[in-house]
Amino acid sequence: MSLPEAFIKKMTHLMGEKESAAFFRTYQEQRAFGLRANPLKITPGVWAKRSGFHLKPVSFCPSGFYYEEADEPGKHPFHQAGLYYIQEPSAMFVAEQIGALPGEKVLDLCAAPGGKSTQIAAAMDNKGLLVTNEIYPKRARALSENIERMGITNALVTNETPERLADYFPGYFDKILVDAPCSGEGMFRKDPEAAEYWSTGHVRECAALQSKILDQAYRMLGAGGILVYSTCTFSPEEDEQMIDSLLTKYPDLELLPIEKTGGIEDGRTEWTESENPVISRTARLWPHRLSGEGHFVAKLQKYGDRTAQKARPAKSAKEVLLKDYRLFENEVLAEKMKGNFFFAGNHLFLLPGSCPDFTGLKVIRAGLHLGEQKKNRFEPNHALALALPGQAFRSTFAITFEDGDWETYLRGETLPAPAKIKGWSAVVIDGFPLGWGKAAGGILKNYYPKGLRRRALKHENR
Numbered sequence: 001m002s003l004p005e006a007f008i009k010k011m012t013h014l015m016g017e018k019e020s021a022a023f024f025r026t027y028q029e030q031r032a033f034g035l036r037a038n039p040l041k042i043t044p045g046v047w048a049k050r051s052g053f054h055l056k057p058v059s060f061c062p063s064g065f066y067y068e069e070a071d072e073p074g075k076h077p078f079h080q081a082g083l084y085y086i087q088e089p090s091a092m093f094v095a096e097q098i099g100a101l102p103g104e105k106v107l108d109l110c111a112a113p114g115g116k117s118t119q120i121a122a123a124m125d126n127k128g129l130l131v132t133n134e135i136y137p138k139r140a141r142a143l144s145e146n147i148e149r150m151g152i153t154n155a156l157v158t159n160e161t162p163e164r165l166a167d168y169f170p171g172y173f174d175k176i177l178v179d180a181p182c183s184g185e186g187m188f189r190k191d192p193e194a195a196e197y198w199s200t201g202h203v204r205e206c207a208a209l210q211s212k213i214l215d216q217a218y219r220m221l222g223a224g225g226i227l228v229y230s231t232c233t234f235s236p237e238e239d240e241q242m243i244d245s246l247l248t249k250y251p252d253l254e255l256l257p258i259e260k261t262g263g264i265e266d267g268r269t270e271w272t273e274s275e276n277p278v279i280s281r282t283a284r285l286w287p288h289r290l291s292g293e294g295h296f297v298a299k300l301q302k303y304g305d306r307t308a309q310k311a312r313p314a315k316s317a318k319e320v321l322l323k324d325y326r327l328f329e330n331e332v333l334a335e336k337m338k339g340n341f342f343f344a345g346n347h348l349f350l351l352p353g354s355c356p357d358f359t360g361l362k363v364i365r366a367g368l369h370l371g372e373q374k375k376n377r378f379e380p381n382h383a384l385a386l387a388l389p390g391q392a393f394r395s396t397f398a399i400t401f402e403d404g405d406w407e408t409y410l411r412g413e414t415l416p417a418p419a420k421i422k423g424w425s426a427v428v429i430d431g432f433p434l435g436w437g438k439a440a441g442g443i444l445k446n447y448y449p450k451g452l453r454r455r456a457l458k459h460e461n462r
């Protein structure tokens, strides 16, 4: 592939002749492909055995695997069932650094399409609150779809600017990830368009934007809280220099060490003006040092005792309004749902535990979308099928990968149903829910969402 002249010159100057030669050689080689098993649905070990793909573990992510391009995991129905997320291998290192725990309040500020958010949510085991935000509406919708597919029930998906979010949540979060918009130098192999768009001016613009986003992240971080900053670019202006100036601007931030294995290297102190040795605590993932693309990661902590601020809790719907839902639940689900129910118009959600009042924020998904209250009846949402295990449904319509009915189902067509299956049934592939169907008179009506039908059958690497 062809690289911008000014980029070649800059990297050669920074790295020296010998190292830059090894670095540039990677652009002639094929990149590595990765996917991450979804522990909310299957343990990584079991997944590796069942997948049928050619998998090798990613050393720095316990649920991560390299796959071979010919495996085409984006076309497999297990992808639609949310058993894994296709993700560039180096990117998997970032969310591991957050160390999110069940019950915490975590923010992913620049989250679409959701690679890191889905990894963070898995670490939280759907407990606590994950605010996952994206500034652009279309990308926020893609993020929301991925949150749904992976069976995540503790997320508020927001479509806000960092400024508006910070006005709403000052000092609120235990942990924040800023996976910043950047000049994307580390992704030139994966996304050659980024190379066409590259210029030294664009690097400067990105750095200015990142600094503003970090200011807002700092405002939202509680005392004692952890902030992880990452980019997929090599430019020191967006990486070490960004962290150097952040430490000067906010003396109550401390740069924490990152454990580096599997070819991950220290950040380059010598590429900052201050040459502050602490900068070496940051991490660089280089394509010539490991099997993956370029990334930079820094982990910081705000001094002080853990005193993240509290917010007013969201108001929950009265039980009397849940009558039709409860009838549906009684008929279709094996167990009764507990927690804070919330109506947005006719749509019913089960909110994440300790969910704050989000009136006034642009929220496009609030916890688990249970379904829609229709006239005198309740219709389940796709998210409900994907959030529960196969055993959670009283009636299931079972298909297998081998029988091929999954293709008919993902195209949105009806299927012949055995007479014993009646009403709402979860369509399960090899035991894993894929979506809803409704059986009557020997036919299974298809409730696979229209917007997903076409996409479900073509390869997508988001």
Ligand SMILES: C[S@@+](CC[C@H](N)C(=O)[O-])C[C@H]1O[C@@H](n2cnc3c(N)ncnc32)[C@H](O)[C@@H]1O
Pocket (backbone or CB within 6 Å): 091, 109, 110, 111, 112, 113, 114, 115, 116, 117, 134, 135, 136, 139, 161, 162, 179, 180, 181, 182, 209, 213
């Ligand atoms: C590197 S991508 C995030 C990738 C994502 N974390 C993942 O793992 O899938 C950066 C995101 O920042 C968003 N973004 C762009 N401008 C922004 C801004 N001014 N404030 C916040 N986010 C912004 C982009 O739309 C993009 O989705």
